[in-house]
Amino acid sequence: MSKLILCFILIFQINLLNGQDIWEANWITYPDSQNESNSWFSFRKDFDLKKLPEEALAKIAIDSKYWLWINGEMVVFEGGLKRGPNPKDTYYDVVDISAYLTIGSNNISVLGWYFGKDGFSHISSGKFGFLFECITPEITILTDASWKVIQNEAYQTCPSPFPNFRLPESSIRYDATKDPGKWYANDFSTKNWKNARVLGTPPMSPWNKLELRPIPQWKDSKLVSYAQAPAFPFQYNRDTTITCILPTNLQITPYLKIETKEEGHIIEIITDNFMGGSEPNVYAQYVSRKGVQEYESYGWMNGHKVIYKIPAGVKVLDLKYRETGYDTEFAGSFTSSGDFLNSIWEKAQRTLYITMRDNFMDCPDRERAQWWGDVVIQAGQSFYALDTLSHLLIKKGMYELINWQRPDGTLFSPIPAGNWDKELPVQMLTSIGYYGFWNYYLNTDDIQTISDLYDGVKKYLHIWDFNDNGAVKVRHGGWSWGDWGENIDLELITNMFYYLALKGAANMAEDLNLMEDVSEYRQLMEKIKIVVNSDFWNGTAYRHPDYKGKTDDRSQALAVVSGIADKEKYPALLKIFKKEEHASPYMEKFVLEALFKMGYVDYAIERMKNRYGDMVNHPEYTTLFEGWGIGEMGYGGGTTNHSWSGGPLTLLSQYLCGIEPIEPGYKLFQIVPNPGSVKHASATIQSVKGIIKSSFENSNDIFKLNVTIPKATEAIIGIPAEKITTIKLDNKSIWKNGSEINNKEILKYYGIENGHILFRVSDGVYYFEAIRND
Structure with missing residues (x-):
């Protein structure tokens, strides 16, 4: 069970x-x-x-x-x-x-x-x-x-530097006397x-x-030895520092066993992430008594290294750590012929896990805060990288977001919070919309949660105002934040995200059988689409008339992923994406997704490598950064473990390997790979219906696809159509020269759509082989 x-x-x-x-x-x-x-x-x-x-x-x-x-x-x-x-x-x-x-x-x-x-x-x-x-x-x-x-x-409080004001935790000093x-x-x-x-x-x-x-209660490794540490016992006649290496970036509580001849020695324990994003995190101190003693500091820290500052006169008998964290397994996986793609997926998965505990958090050091812009990106990754227990943390965050809604309808995050109350309107739209609440429902089929929270979604959408031309007015809220970086066309971003919020709300309302709401939302969507394409498209790019900066790559991407931009604009938009690079790692996810959706797979991967290369290839970190660099080179302080940078994980599983739900809860889903020139790739996810697998091999002569479809589900399988002359299923021909060949294992043939030859199958394991002919 x-x-x-x-x-x-x-x-x-x-x-x-x-x-x-x-x-x-x-x-x-x-x-x-x-x-x-x-x-x-x-x-x-x-x-x-x-x-x-x-x-x-x-x-x-x-x-x-x-x-x-x-x-x-x-x-x-x-x-x-x-x-x-x-x-x-x-x-x-x-x-x-x-x-x-x-x-x-x-x-x-x-x-x-x-x-x-x-x-x-x-x-x-x-x-x-x-x-x-x-x-x-x-x-x-x-x-x-x-x-x-x-x-x-x-138990006492460590002296300064104290944790920054965003953290409710204090640094713990333990006086063993x-x-x-x-x-x-x-x-x-x-x-x-x-x-x-x-x-x-x-x-x-x-x-x-x-x-x-x-x-669930936390996963608990019990006390274990460090990946690298000196041999014990260990003693210097002078003050010394012992650096212990963790196997990866972890949430840990540090342990020591020592022997002293006198009391009052102060041992300091700190991690390499103490200055997380330029501001103090937590650390620990231990004040010794006489004799042999052991201690574990219960305030969790995170990092790649745990540093013990040992005074002279202290014999170190042992140093260990306990890893704790959210109780979920790495059930999803991804491998490919591209080392960079493998590395970014793995680092994104690790970063995702290090930012989960009581709530999803932006980072485990500077803030530990449930910023909902981050949560949307993290939730998307969870469905592809983790087991279904991760869904409970998403659900918890959704209820908290709506339960903290003010009487006037405004939403804000991070929540729960005792010293923050500012609305970030664009993040709130993202949260309740297509990539937020709707995506949770699409992956889980949890209609009860959507039913419980829908009124809060509707209430927030109704506090927004419109211009005479039908465009949405920018809400400044408590913080008019559209993204880190420069050249932010906020008017355009706001309209795009309001459109996506309406899209998600309309889908939820339809499944809740609230047809009047569906009609209202879709009429508003049509008005916004018309005004964006008539008033904000200048023939080569989307730009708000009042915006004077360089063309915003974020806005173009949102036009594509929302469905506002038609295919005729794709070549012009590609030129923009090849020139403009203003998005932070958070918003870059939408830029890359737009490239995948437009069919520019190879350029999506090229841009991914260019933009994420420094953090992915950095040898000292197993996690992804808040900005394109760290420290002063990063945004918002520059943490080294910010899961909003993990959007490529979702894209590689969803678009490159093609796994995506169509009906809520994966009753019907698709495996429609977009390989570009990638030679092979495979992805596994644990859906609410069971394990789903997609694995392809891609060469000039042949395209092979292995899929696993769980029980009580059906899937639409897509074979890239370019140059294909014959398709076999388990060595039996099912398609040749544009025509279907009857096969009892195929439930339905859809023809060719968006560059893929589409078939519908029921549960089972299938092996497709498509022959290419120049």
Whole structure:
């Protein structure tokens, strides 16, 4: 049974247990808590058990994060999600603890971390609280005044430089001289601990309604050795720096085991991504006690290298790390005869994964923020690169976007956020439109989510105004951002993205049977298309009359991918794409997609190599950059792991190898490769219907295509038509000299469209061989 199915079963069981959000447990806190930022608390509950439950679902909520042990064994490593599902409410986890319970004495121990500050990915409640509830016929465990608690004073805050204001997390300093011991072990006594203070039962302020965590708990590698590190034990008689190499860019928590003869040695732990995008990220410090000791810093970091600054007098016995991250597998793959294409796809996949955790994020260092312009590009990659558990993170972000919608209809991101509230109109249009919400539905067939969120989409579209000629007026919102870089024709970009938003909304409305809305949207689309082609096309390029810069390559690309530009304009547009290069890596995805859609495959690949070459070929990084360079050469600060640069991953799987859904949920899809001069390429994706494969070999004499079509689906197969005289399926002729030859394995022959000979097939594995003749 797949992890996704198990996840949905668990959610169903939890919803049954929840009833109408009735909770018996109380929110509790440390009695002397001052709700200071970066506060840590240890809770413990000892109890006896006469009979083991077959299942024991514990519901756990906290602001902000927790670590759970039962009978000394770690059960959850970093539970809890950053607040919030909307501006007021809080997420809660559900964990089956039955496997960790024993007959007789038991203890539940929880370490809680209170961020205590807002960020671009978290809205602080302003108050620390913890909630635990587990009710079965055999056991009832509820947070109340009987729970024991201390403020864990070993956890402190590192000195400056502090993390930049976008991050709610603090840098963690651990003073082992204040270590309370193994307080989660069965034989530990809490006689000197205080009883917890009861605050009340949910829903109550400031945490309000509790919403079930919609994504899995993190993947956890446990502690593992570095790819490269010195041999241990290791000791210098002077201060030294040890650099440990990770196998790739990872989200990690660093570990050390040391021996010292005196207390007070300060060890600093930092990664090569500490200055992520020019502003400080998090780091860690450890203050030693005497003797042999080990410590793992629970604040996750990311990078390719972990750097330990070791003072004289410290013997290093071992250094390790734990990788954690979103629980999804690299189910998609791509290979080809082009080394560059393979590298950019692989680096994009790695960059995508490093930007997933509580939410999709622009980068894992400077911000960790769910900018929805980034999410649209990331979601597109997820469908081709990851397994279906990744869909849950997209869905979470969609609900958050609409649940944070203001009463006046405006949308903004990043959300959740406690210190950001500015609308980026173009990004919001992208989010709710064809490449955003519609693409999610097209890949998942999740009509319930679309039904739930559609009114928010409609509300946002209706706050926009129009000029007398039918063009959309630019909304300046809180930040009139169209892209990084220069030569941005914002009027034109706005009209293109509003058109794409209407296109996505019309498709969603049609599947929701809201035909009046469909008619409204399509009439608006026609008006925009007319005005763009009549008023903004000057015969050689699309330009708004008021725009004075160089011709904007982004605008031309959007005209193509939206369907506004007709084929007669393609040669003129190609000339522009060969001359103008203004798009950032984020918007370059649409430029390259336009080239693929127009049929200029070889130039699309040539431009891809030219534009992305520096970051793809850079030997020090396994991830893609925010801008075309790093640091001062990059945009927005220049991070080295920005998944909005991964658009080529989607294009290589979708266009080069040709895999694309036609009907929601891949009930019907196409495999229509566009090989250009690429000699061979193959792609595998995990769709909601199962594994899909496309693999071609391309030479002057023959084109071979192997496809795998999952059960209960049908696919339209496209063979490039140029110079083809004969097509065989499993060594039997099915097409010759322009005519179909009857074959029971072919459901339908469509003829030649857009340069491809099209056939429809049902589920199975097929081998096509097309003969070329000069």
